Amino acid sequence: MRQSLVIANWKLNGDLNLVSQMVQCFSQDSAADYATDVVICPPAPYLSALHAESLACAEDAVNVKVGAQNCSEYTQGAYTGEIAASMLRETGCEYVILGHSERRTLFSEDDSLIAKKLKAAQQAELTVVLCVGESLTERENNHTIEVVTAQLAAALDGADFSRLVIAYEPVWAIGTGKTASPQQAQAVHQEIRQYLSQLSKDKGAKVPLLYGGSVKADNAEVLFAQTDIDGGLIGGASLEADQFRAICRAVKG
Numbered sequence: 274m275r276q277s278l279v280i281a282n283w284k285l286n287g288d289l290n291l292v293s294q295m296v297q298c299f300s301q302d303s304a305a306d307y308a309t310d311v312v313i314c315p316p317a318p319y320l321s322a323l324h325a326e327s328l329a330c331a332e333d334a335v336n337v338k339v340g341a342q343n344c345s346e347y348t349q350g351a352y353t354g355e356i357a358a359s360m361l362r363e364t365g366c367e368y369v370i371l372g373h374s375e376r377r378t379l380f381s382e383d384d385s386l387i388a389k390k391l392k393a394a395q396q397a398e399l400t401v402v403l404c405v406g407e408s409l410t411e412r413e414n415n416h417t418i419e420v421v422t423a424q425l426a427a428a429l430d431g432a433d434f435s436r437l438v439i440a441y442e443p444v445w446a447i448g449t450g451k452t453a454s455p456q457q458a459q460a461v462h463q464e465i466r467q468y469l470s471q472l473s474k475d476k477g478a479k480v481p482l483l484y485g486g487s488v489k490a491d492n493a494e495v496l497f498a499q500t501d502i503d504g505g506l507i508g509g510a511s512l513e514a515d516q517f518r519a520i521c522r523a524v525k526g
């Protein structure tokens with residue numbers, strides 16, 4: 274059975290108050306009522322607080338796991354402003370998002386840099402949430418599968434498939450309110466699943482595949498019900514505790 278995951282990507286949003294609100298919201302629920310693991314990726318300064326607050330919750334409550342939104346390809350040295358994967362691990366992070374389209378476009382991260390970061394993160398025992406996805410023009414020109422497979426091929430050479438999650442996020446659906454239809458998302462997820470199985474016969478089929486791009490409480494359930502969709506990567510809707518909680522509960526066992 275594959276792991277289900279719902280991951281909050283706060284981007285450059287949130288504060289310590291939101292960290293507490295989220296943990297409190299989930300701590301009222303029993304883990305037994307959730308068919309998914311819940312991960313929150315706040316901005317780096319809030320990682321330790323999230324980890325500490327989450328640890329303080331009751332044992333049978335939903336344990337919110339901690340993830341980062343980026344890491345350095347370097348392990349240490351004179352790289353002002355960078356954060357090494359091992360440092361994230363020390364703050365309690367288990368996950369790191371890499372290859373998000375905002376990093377690719379706004380911060381010029383290319384496939385080769387993403388591949389280096391992925392290796393550094395996995396070496397530090399983080400599970401990488403690798404984002405892939407096509408632009409609107411690429412979709413309109415029928416290049417979706419080609420683009421997504423090329424992004425996977427470039428990042429996954431030598432990767433450890435047991436520390437990997439793939440998030441399919443069509444760029445045209447991120448923060449736009451336009452969600453891929455469940456059928457569109459499922460079709461791409463199925464191709465990704467097949468491709469991963471070719472790369473690694475035993476582990477490829479077990480990699481969790483998440484959909485991201487304008488997931489909200491009212492469209493999550495039908496998306497997550499698709500055969501090859503194992504959960505979601507949630508941006509805007511992860512900034513409100515009640516809505517994010519509802520999205521997590523839309524994963525059915």
Ligand code: PGA
Pocket residue numbers: 282442446447448449450485486487488506507508509510
């Ligand atoms: P969105 O963002 O849910 O606001 O579309 C998703 C993401 O960027 O991961």
